[in-house]
Amino acid sequence: MTLRVLRAGLLATVQDLGRAGLQHLAIAPGGAMDAVSHRIANALVGNFRDAATLEIALVGPELAFERDALVALHGARFEPLLDGAPMPVARPVLVRAGARLAVGRAVEGAFGYLAVAGGIEVAPVLGSRSTYLPGAFGGLGGRALQAGAVLPLAPDVAEVSAWRFERLARGGRTTAVAGTTATSVRWSAPMLTLPATDPLVIRVVDGVHAELFDEPSRAAFLRERWRVAADSNRMGYRLAGPKLAAAVSRDIQSQGVCLGTVQVPAGGQPIVLMADRQTTGGYPRIAEAISADAPRLAQAAPGTATVRFERATLEAADAARGELARRVSELVERLRWEFGDEVH
Amino acid sequence: MSPRRDATGGRRRFAPRVVPAGDSALMLELAEDLDLDANATARHVAEEVRAAGLEGITDVVAAIVTVTVHFQAASAAQAAARREAVGHLLLAALARTGGAEDERERAPVEIPVCYESRFAPDLAEVAAATGLTAEEVVRLHAASAHRVLMIGFVPGFPYIGGLDARLAVPRRASPRPRLEAGAVAIANGQTAVYPFPTPGGWNVIGRTPLRLFDPDRDPASLLAAGDPVRFRPIPAAEFERLASGRPAR
Numbered sequence: 310m311t312l313r314v315l316r317a318g319l320l321a322t323v324q325d326l327g328r329a330g331l332q333h334l335a336i337a338p339g340g341a342m343d344a345v346s347h348r349i350a351n352a353l354v355g356n357f358r359d360a361a362t363l364e365i366a367l368v369g370p371e372l373a374f375e376r377d378a379l380v381a382l383h384g385a386r387f388e389p390l391l392d393g394a395p396m397p398v399a400r401p402v403l404v405r406a407g408a409r410l411a412v413g414r415a416v417e418g419a420f421g422y423l424a425v426a427g428g429i430e431v432a433p434v435l436g437s438r439s440t441y442l443p444g445a446f447g448g449l450g451g452r453a454l455q456a457g458a459v460l461p462l463a464p465d466v467a468e469v470s471a472w473r474f475e476r477l478a479r480g481g482r483t484t485a486v487a488g489t490t491a492t493s494v495r496w497s498a499p500m501l502t503l504p505a506t507d508p509l510v511i512r513v514v515d516g517v518h519a520e521l522f523d524e525p526s527r528a529a530f531l532r533e534r535w536r537v538a539a540d541s542n543r544m545g546y547r548l549a550g551p552k553l554a555a556a557v558s559r560d561i562q563s564q565g566v567c568l569g570t571v572q573v574p575a576g577g578q579p580i581v582l583m584a585d586r587q588t589t590g591g592y593p594r595i596a597e598a599i600s601a602d603a604p605r606l607a608q609a610a611p612g613t614a615t616v617r618f619e620r621a622t623l624e625a626a627d628a629a630r631g632e633l634a635r636r637v638s639e640l641v642e643r644l645r646w647e648f649g650d651e652v653h
Numbered sequence: 654m655s656p657r658r659d660a661t662g663g664r665r666r667f668a669p670r671v672v673p674a675g676d677s678a679l680m681l682e683l684a685e686d687l688d689l690d691a692n693a694t695a696r697h698v699a700e701e702v703r704a705a706g707l708e709g710i711t712d713v714v715a716a717i718v719t720v721t722v723h724f725q726a727a728s729a730a731q732a733a734a735r736r737e738a739v740g741h742l743l744l745a746a747l748a749r750t751g752g753a754e755d756e757r758e759r760a761p762v763e764i765p766v767c768y769e770s771r772f773a774p775d776l777a778e779v780a781a782a783t784g785l786t787a788e789e790v791v792r793l794h795a796a797s798a799h800r801v802l803m804i805g806f807v808p809g810f811p812y813i814g815g816l817d818a819r820l821a822v823p824r825r826a827s828p829r830p831r832l833e834a835g836a837v838a839i840a841n842g843q844t845a846v847y848p849f850p851t852p853g854g855w856n857v858i859g860r861t862p863l864r865l866f867d868p869d870r871d872p873a874s875l876l877a878a879g880d881p882v883r884f885r886p887i888p889a890a891e892f893e894r895l896a897s898g899r900p901a902r
Contacts (some may be wrong), residue, residue, distance in 0.1 A: 332712040332723065333699070334866075334874040336808045434868045444808050444849070446868040517674050562687060563805050563812070565714035565721025567675040589716050589805030597675030623736075624729075626676035631729035638727075 310376045310466045311459040312425070318370035318412065322440035322543075323429050323448035323460070324422075325361040331435060332565065332588040339439045339447070342420045342543060342584050342607035345501050345637055346384030350424035352644040353381035353401050353498055355473040360428030361438035361448075363460065365421040367610060369412020370454055376406045378462065379426035379470035385418030385608060386503065394488025399497040403474045405490040406467070418505050418608035426470045427463025443544065443585060476649045498644065501636055502604045508534045509609050511602045512621040512629065516571060516594035518561065526553040530571075530579070530595055531618055539612035543585040546609065548616065552577030555593050563591040569598030569606070571618075581606065596620075601629035669747060671740050674721055679736060681743045684718040687842070689814060690752035691718040692802050696879045697755060701746035702739075709735045715878050716803045717812065761799075761881035764846065764861050766837050767892035768794075772860035775825070779839065779856050782822050790858065791886055793817040799844060799882040807851060809866030809874035813844040813882055828854035835860045837884065844884075846876075859884075862896035 324347065327340020341347035341364055351360050363370075369387055382389060382398045389396045390411045396402060404410065415421060431438050431449055440448025449458060463469060474492065477483065482495040519527065529551050538547035553573050566572065570582045572592040581598060582590070584607075598606055599621055609616055621629075667684050674680040681698060684691035699715035702722055709731070712723040722739050726732035768776065768791045780787045799815040806812075816839060824840040829852065832838065836847040838855030845855050848865035865875045876882070887895070 329711045331873075332714045333804060333878065334808060334872075335804045335806060335810055336873070338712075435873060444866075444868065514673065514676060517672055517680060559685070562685070562717035562719070563803065564716045564719040565674065565678070565680060565712075565723075567678050567721075567723065569675055587806055588714060589803065594674075600675070600677050623673060623676055624733075627726075627729040627732040630676065630726065630732055634727045 310462045310464055312378075312462060313373040313375060314370055314454050314456055314458040314460065315373055315409065316371040317454045317456045318365060319368035320366040321370045321454040322364050322442070323361050323431050323438055324364040324440060325438045326359055327439050327584065328435050328437040335588045336435065336444075337441065337585050337588055338568070339441050339585050340437065341422065343384050343422070343502050343604040345604040345633070346420070347422045348637060349498055349501065349640060349644075350381050350383035350422035351428075352641045353383060353399070354379045354424045354426040355648045356424060356426065356428055360424065361431065362425075363423040363429060363454075365412055365423060367415050367419055369414070369421065371409065371411045374404050374406055374408045374410070376462070376467040377403065377470050378466050379403050379473050380410075381424050382412070382421055383424070383498065383500070384421040384502065385415040386500070387415055387421050388413050391486065391489045391491055394486065396486060396489070396491070397493050397497065399500065400494050401474070401477060402486065402491050402493045403470060408490060415610065418503050419610040419614075420607055425462055425466065426473055427466050430461045430463055441585060473648060477647055479649070480647065498640060501633070501640070502608050505605075505608050505610070505614060508615040508617040509605065510617050510619050511606050512599045512626065513571065513596035513618045514599060514621055514623055514626055516596045518593040519595055521555050521559070521593045522573070522595050523554055526555075527595070529553065531620055534615045534617050535579070537609045537611050537614045537616060541611035543583055545583050545586060546581040546606065546611065548579040548581065553579060553595065561591045561593060563589045566590040566594070567597060569600065569603050570594050571596040571598065583607065599626035599629055601626065601633040671743050673736070676732065677725065678721055678723045679739050679743060680722075681720040681747065682718070683720075687717055687814075692814065693753040693756055694747070694750060695720050697750035697752075698743065698746045699878070701750060702742055705742055705746075707735075707738055707742060710739065716805060759881060761883040762876060763883050763885050764837075764863060765887040765891065765895060766795075766859040766861050766884045767887050767889055768859040769889050771889075772892070773858050775838070775856035776858045779820070779822055779858055783819060785819065790820060793820055794839070794844070794858065795884050795886050799884065801876050801878050801880045801882060802843070803878050804874060804876065807849055808868075809848040809876070811846055811865070811876045811882075813846070814842070816842050816844055818842070822856055824854040825856060828852050829857075832857060833860060835862060835865070837861055860892070862892050
């Protein structure tokens with residue numbers, strides 16, 4: 310059972326939670342840029358957290374459903390059209406065979422997640438279904454979606470979808486989607502990684518090499534409103550603004566870097582390392598974005614969004630991480646309840 | 654560990670230290686500069702940390718002179734506890750492990766390399782820069798006792814130390830836009846082998862028909878940090894035979 314790709318959009322890739330445990334072979338963890346929205350999209354269709362979704366950057370694809378399928382679009386705010394009529398987002402929608410979904414442009418944020426009941430069933434590579442574009446493996450042949458491609462779904466997607474939607478319907482809060490053959494529910498899940506304020510405020514702890522930068526550069530890093538450059542991608546977000554200078558110039562031996570590491574190459578233009586980052590780097594690290602803010606940073610749309618960094622302590626970073634984990638698991642629990650206990 | 658100068662100009666040893674790298678990793682720094690003894694220590698510490706199997710650790714990355722341990726946590730208390738446990742584990746592993754003198758002897762991984770000119774665009778320049786003939790460059794490269802210092806940059810990309818000191822050349826002034834997969838290149842006292850066609854600034858002196866990285870193979874990476882390596886010169890005919898014999902991607 311498949312989802313046919315009529316138009317590719319800008320950059321849609323199959324993603325899951327990524328590949329853990331392979332960084333010593335320089336294999337990036339990868340996975341969803343906004344892992345929180347990916348997880349909620351999965352929960353909205355009754356999937357486990359490790360199911361693969363379609364990650365949609367900025368301009369979405371147009372897809373044709375060959376079978377009935379329970380789907381949900383979460384993350385960046387799109388205004389999708391289902392057979393030409395608005396499709397509700399952030400909620401489960403039972404789409405009928407033959408329907409066409411045009412995801413359209415993101416009106417807020419950068420990355421949306423389209424989850425389908427049963428997951429997108431591409432073959433795992435190195436333990437993950439995530440597309441790793443720099444290595445050209447994982448996902449759908451290691452590439453972004455192309456027009457004419459088919460996304461494999463679970464063989465019993467129609468049955469699983471019907472069964473899950475029936476359970477949702479027991480609450481009685483279902484509704485037809487006007488102008489379409491689809492059915493949905495009267496509630497929706499909150500967005501935990503939006504709104505994308507301008508500037509987006511991202512908390513950072515001091516980088517491993519913060520002391521190598523002169524005081525004006527450290528102050529400018531925290532004061533400046535940085536534009537996320539248009540040539541940013543899943544590997545890193547380039548920050549356009551003043552050039553930062555390292556006070557002490559010394560060679561740094563290549564070392565392990567992290568999601569959210571802010572490194573400053575010789576040109577002085579900082580780069581925040583994202584999901585498909587290289588696993589090691591030799592540029593000085595002025596700061597490290599806290600992990601709770603990584604999914605929010607992912608939603609800063611390259612080319613338009615601006616970001617300001619705010620210094621935090623490790624304790625504050627831990628507290629924020631705990632708070633986000635609590636909010637996500639509470640939401641996921643609530644969604645499980647909507648499906649009834651048997652689903653999970 | 655490599656000595657460095659302090660503010661008074663005197664020499665002192667770099668004291669290994671554990672620092673946070675963001676809120677989800679700790680890094681053990683063993684030295685500031687390339688130091689084969691510190692590199693061996695980093696790899697041995699990484700092995701110990703991996704073997705300890707501490708819950709929540711996702712990745713242990715031994716680099717040139719550092720070990721980075723990535724962990725995950727679902728609450729503030731768990732993050733703090735894991736950070737503390739990882740810090741102790743790193744220091745305990747450091748206390749237990751030795752450096753280069755504790756290197757285990759094993760058979761080197763043999764990498765066949767064709768050094769003929771069509772695969773070696775920079776060989777003549779390297780020869781000129783080092784005052785050697787191309788044949789001597791090849792002989793010294795094949796005779797050096799190489800060892801993988803770390804895997805980084807792109808999947809399966811080895812930084813290989815042990816290059817004969819007579820082959821010390823810097824990176825090229827301007828990087829080439831594309832090095833072929835299998836390109837064997839030297840710079841800064843090290844050898845690299847490119848797993849994918851990528852831009853690169855190292856001096857290409859040959860090419861191997863082996864696939865350094867294949868996501869469908871187990872293990873996916875031909876080399877791991879610590880592997881001894883020997884480069885074996887092969888003629889173009891053998892290169893072609895080995896290259897065609899490899900499984901289709």
